[in-house]
Amino acid sequence: MPHYLIYFNQQWVGDHDEAWFESRVDPSTAVVRDMQDQGVLVYAGGLVEELEEAASADATSGELLVTDGPFAETKEWLGGLTIVDVPDDQAARMWAGRVAEGCGWPQEVRRFKAGSLQALAVGG
Template sequence: MAHYLIYFNQQWVGEHDEAWFEGRVEPSRAVVREMQDQGVLVYAGGLVEELEEAASADATSGELIVTDGPFAESKEWLGGLTIVDVPDDESARRWAGRVAEGCGWPQEVRRFKAGSLQAVVLGS
């Protein structure tokens, strides 16, 4: 089995009214329940949208510097992510499609490099 990251940039969500977002809650939760039932879910969650709540840590100069805000000014930023443990690319793509259907906005899927995921912590 391999771990895959399914994620979206906040800008991919688009402009919608509150009723539209409320209508996406149950379909999104249904996909997460389906992943749990099939034993492929490692983690799923959205991130706060307020970039002022972000912080960046950089040690490339040899000294650790932690600053408020995102690391780089960008027009796009990560909005949420899901990690699945599935046997192959086809399965990962299928789950990315299910997440996209549940949420109502595009998702990207990428496999973690072999050995790059050292520990998996499952939340409740």
């Protein structure tokens, strides 16, 4: 089955108080649980928001350069992602909608190119 990336940019989250974010824990956790129960979840997780904790690696010059911070000046950056293994675009869009409802902010969904996702052995 194809793999799909469901993701959001941190700026799509919006400004909310702590109580609002706490109100999203149960609905978003329920979606992840449903994905696990359906056997479609490959990975889900949010990223640290502080860009100063990011690092970039660039080998385009022929020499590897690893630097602190994001690769380029940007106004948007990735906030979190989910990878699902589902049969088709319709199923991927359904799960993206479920994630958007659970989290309370928009999500984008895109299919990985065929053969581009390598399976990782977790814990072994």
